[in-house]
Amino acid sequence: MAERLDRRQARTKQLLRKALLEIIAEKGVDGITVTDISNRADVNRGTFYLHYQDAPDMLRQIMNEIIMSLFALMQEMDPVVMRQYAVKDIPYPNLVRLLTEFANNADFLKVMLGPKGDPSFAQQIMTEFTSRISNRLAYWQPSDENMLIPRDYLIAYISSANFGVVKYWLETDIKLTPEEVTLILMRVSNLGPMSMTGLPNKNLIDTAKSSDVHGTP
Amino acid sequence: MAERLDRRQARTKQLLRKALLEIIAEKGVDGITVTDISNRADVNRGTFYLHYQDAPDMLRQIMNEIIMSLFALMQEMDPVVMRQYAVKDIPYPNLVRLLTEFANNADFLKVMLGPKGDPSFAQQIMTEFTSRISNRLAYWQPSDENMLIPRDYLIAYISSANFGVVKYWLETDIKLTPEEVTLILMRVSNLGPMSMTGLPNKNLIDTAKSSDVHGTP
DNA sequence: TTATTAATCAACATCATGTTCATTAACGAA
DNA sequence: TTCGTTAATGAACATGATGTTGATTAATAA
Incomplete structure (x- = not known):
């Protein structure tokens, strides 16, 4: 494991992190530049290279920290338990915790997931969402037989x-509570x-079933 | 309007465009570089600056071309007509046309909307989607009274x-037809x-109505 | 054919990069 | 407190892309 105890290292790393954010x-x-970061942090430019390979490398490390904290909370979610809360219309605590973690990093996430952000970062989170949804769906409907559209879609x-x-919640500056x-x-x-919408739901399932949109040959 | 007829201009612009794509x-x-583009296009680097300010400027122009072609087709869509096709479970022709245009630019769009793409490009398209959906929803449900969640969400x-x-369709290399x-x-x-899923839909609306998640004070 | 103008080529200053090395000073352990 | 270790500094350097300029060549339209 990494043994970083020296105050000086911790200090500069903290300064650099703050500057980058x-x-x-x-x-x-x-267009993030090493010169910008080190200037803003009041740290010698050479010192930057003592801690990170380059600017993208530093960004990657900070992204990973936050990704990991989010993924850990995502794995706490249980589709069965969530369903139990759903039928009672009560906020599922583990989902509240996950969204609270999003809120804790709102400043960073809002930018990173926005138009000036990093699409690869967004994709990492999206992939995890997809994985969780996939599991949930496989639990409730393991068979492809009655599906009206392809499962992956x-x-x-x-x-x-x-x-x-x-x-959207982040874009609008987390106006609502996690709950x-x-x-x-x-x-x-x-x-x-x-x-x-509260509107009555017209049933179109029967007509939809008549044609086939599946890719199963 | 711009009168660009000179073969030389058209030619180099074509070469540059091909190289960029x-x-x-x-x-x-x-990390797109002017040097890369002009080298690949077999065009003098100085010539590039006769046509574009810099690399981002060129990318912006090409993005705009494609954005415009997509938006034009989006405006052809009519929620009422679409609904008529929906009840018959027949593909709405104007939506087919829109998706065909997506398919025509699949190579470019797949990258631009992917992890190595430009999130501001994705956002422009997303904003137009949002606008269309907003209109559609305002038509079917103009009142906020019975909404179970905030309209904007x-x-x-x-x-x-x-x-x-x-x-997803683009990511998976447009394996399905636009229809x-x-x-x-x-x-x-x-x-x-x-x-x-084809599963029976349990009715939870009544219990959901019991609490309030709207932001309306 | 001719005047116009796009494209080329070479040169230039600028700026961020990544690296090196000697020097300074903060650090932790004894 | 002392002392050996090591992080941080500052200056210098080569590199590579940038954006610009001016003279030259060659393609174009009329």
């Missing part, structure tokens, strides 16, 4: 939707977006 | 989902993702 929040992720739909809601967003995600996941 | 397809959008959910399906994807989007839009 400030720069990202101001100018986005493009349904997974893409649902996971994009959920991720999109979280992104409120949890309830939104749970309701729309269980009832579907059309039910959210 | 090749480089993007290979290395993504980051529902819009974010649906538009992210639709955009996500299109992105097939059209049918997927129409079915899931009208029936909701849960219905796509």
